[in-house]
Amino acid sequence: MVVNRFKMDPLLRSRVIILAQEEKFFNYNSEGNLTSDYSGSDRDCLINAEKLRPENQEKVKTLFNVSWRFLDFHWFSKMRNVQVLHLGMWQSLTEHHHIEVENTDFLTGLKNMESLRLLSLLGISGIKELPNSITKLRNLRILDLRAC
Incomplete structure (x- = not known):
């Protein structure tokens, strides 16, 4: 069970x-x-397409995507202190929810996230490969790519 x-x-x-x-x-x-x-x-959530508050972009340590279905991350590279980044879906994989990105260019911002320990991209469609900069994330312990 x-x-x-x-x-x-x-x-x-x-x-x-x-x-x-x-x-x-x-x-x-x-x-x-x-x-x-x-x-x-130092935690923030992405809810109902609200933008991440500018004052939090650099200081946020934990960011959860609660309800964004279409991700737009023009501010992504400013998140230098983030430790937990859960961009993927919270719903069950069996409920056929997915998150869409126009392109994966936002992933290049990972190179600035030296403190990142958890990265979840669970259920984000369109991610076919990760940038080489992910190998520079020395503190990364959990990488969740299920259903990408």
Whole structure:
């Protein structure tokens, strides 16, 4: 048996959200939905095509793509301090969700991410190869290319 889903009890979820806000992990609105508006945190989310805030581009250490389906990364190379970069999909692979990129030129910005430890490109269509600069990421421990 392979477990690939988990449903959290609503009371436990509420408590986890409160703890996440207290620790400045992520910010949630009054309905309990994740928002990308959180100053004071070195984490950020890509939600509903909102752009990454300019003041966060250099200081962000963790970036999760929550709901972007079409990625546009003209600011990607400015992310010099990022350690966790999850650009791929969060949904189950069996639900046929995918993320599209116009081209893979944004991947050349990886060369500036010397602190990167986790890179997930899960489910991003159009990625056929990675740039040679990925070999320079000395701290990279996890590279997720499933369903690319």
